[in-house]
Amino acid sequence: xxxxxxxxxxxxxxxxxxxxxNCTYTATGYPSLFxxxxxxxxxxxxxxxxxxxxxxxxxxxxxxxxRKETTSFHLExxxxxxxxxxxxxxxxxxxxxxYFGSGTKLNVKP
Amino acid sequence: xxxxxxxxxxxxxxxxxKLTVTCSQNMNHEYMSWYRQDPxxxxxxxxxxxxxxxxxxxxxxxxYKVSRKEKRNFPLILESxxxxxxxxxxCASSSMPAYEQxxxxxxxxxxx
Numbered sequence: 235x236x237x238x239x240x241x242x243x244x245x246x247x248x249x250x251x252x253x254x255x256n257c258t259y260t261a262t263g264y265p266s267l268f269x270x271x272x273x274x275x276x277x278x279x280x281x282x283x284x285x286x287x288x289x290x291x292x293x294x295x296x297x298x299x300x301r302k303e304t305t306s307f308h309l310e311x312x313x314x315x316x317x318x319x320x321x322x323x324x325x326x327x328x329x330x331x332x333y334f335g336s337g338t339k340l341n342v343k344p
Numbered sequence: 345x346x347x348x349x350x351x352x353x354x355x356x357x358x359x360x361x362k363l364t365v366t367c368s369q370n371m372n373h374e375y376m377s378w379y380r381q382d383p384x385x386x387x388x389x390x391x392x393x394x395x396x397x398x399x400x401x402x403x404x405x406x407x408y409k410v411s412r413k414e415k416r417n418f419p420l421i422l423e424s425x426x427x428x429x430x431x432x433x434x435c436a437s438s439s440m441p442a443y444e445q446x447x448x449x450x451x452x453x454x455x456x
Contacts, residue, residue, distance in 0.1 A: 238386075266442040277348075277434055277447030278387070285442060323386060330394060330441045331402060332377065334387040 236261045240324045240335035247314055247342050255309040255338045257298075257324035265328040267291075267300050267307040272321045272337070281309075281322070314342045346371050348448035350435050356454045357425060365420045365451050367435030375438045376418040377402070377445070378410065380431040387434065393418055394441075425455045 241256040259265065266285045270278040282291030287302035296311045307324060319342045324335040348369045357363055369376065377392040379402075389402030393412040407429055409421040418437075422429060432452050436445040 270445075277436075277449050278445075279447070280444040283444070325387075327442050330375075330392065330400070332379075332387075332389050332392075332441075332445075333403070334379075336384055336386040 236265070236326060236328050236331070236333045238324050238326055238333050238335040240322075240338055242336070243321075243339040245338060245340050247340070249316055249342055249344055250313045251342075253309070253311040253314045253318075253340070255322055255324075255340070257307045257309065257335060259305050259307065259324070259326050259333075261305075261326055261328050261333075263328050265326040267298075268325040268327070269296070269298055269307070269309050270323045270325060270334075272323065274320075278323060314340070316342045316344055318342050346446065348435055348437055348446050350433075350448040350451050352451060353449065354452050356456065358456055359426055360424050362421070362423050363425060363453075364422075365433060365435075365453070367418045367420065367448060368416050369418075369435075369437040369446070370416065371437060371439075371446065372415065373437035373439050373446075374415070375441050375443075375445075376412070377436045378408070378418070378420050379434045379436065380404065380429075381434060381450075382431050390420070390433075392441075425453075427455050429453065430455050 269281040284300035378390040379387040391410040435448040
């Protein structure tokens with residue numbers, strides 16, 4: 235079956251620190267991969283996506299590379315800001331269905 | 345403004361009392377979907393729709409119904425709610441399944 239596993243949080247970092255949130259997946263077929271972000275009290279927003287192996291998605295300083303050999307899609311950012319504090323979800327789409335990870339809460343301290 | 349709207353935003357009800365949560369989008373999207381969000385479980389897909397009159401089960405469809413009579417609307421129906429359906433529900437839409445999904449603001453449902 236299809237599933238997404240991401241690192242448990244919360245992750246607490248100081249401003250300007252380097253961020254990595256790990257995400258691995260199991261999927262049939264050739265899934266598309268996504269990172270969504272959820273700010274308190276809001277719905278999810280797309281952060282970035284990749285549709286095939288070796289694609290790199292990037293947005294707002296965040297990036298993630300679709301690694302088929304390791305079935306991973308880790309999220310990285312070189313220098314986090316307080317405004318990046320949110321919950322981050324890794325997700326995949328396969329055969330018209332979506333599967334989300336459990337979410338990783340990021341706290342960035344000034 | 346492009347958006348997905350849901351109503352109501354908050355709902356407290358009792359076991360067995362039928363309810364409907366409405367979802368509407370103004371982006372002419374073909375794909376619409378319902379999710380529930382529970383602590384530690386992330387979002388789980390309940391039902392999705394590829395187009396008018398075309399709906400299909402997601403990962404957790406038990407206890408829910410949907411309909412897609414018009415392209416813009418995709419209501420979620422709980423015919424006999426139970427306490428284990430207490431959750432935060434999100435509707436989303438996109439032009440295609442692998443494209444960006446736009447999420448509504450969420451409906452927090454409590455079943456006592």
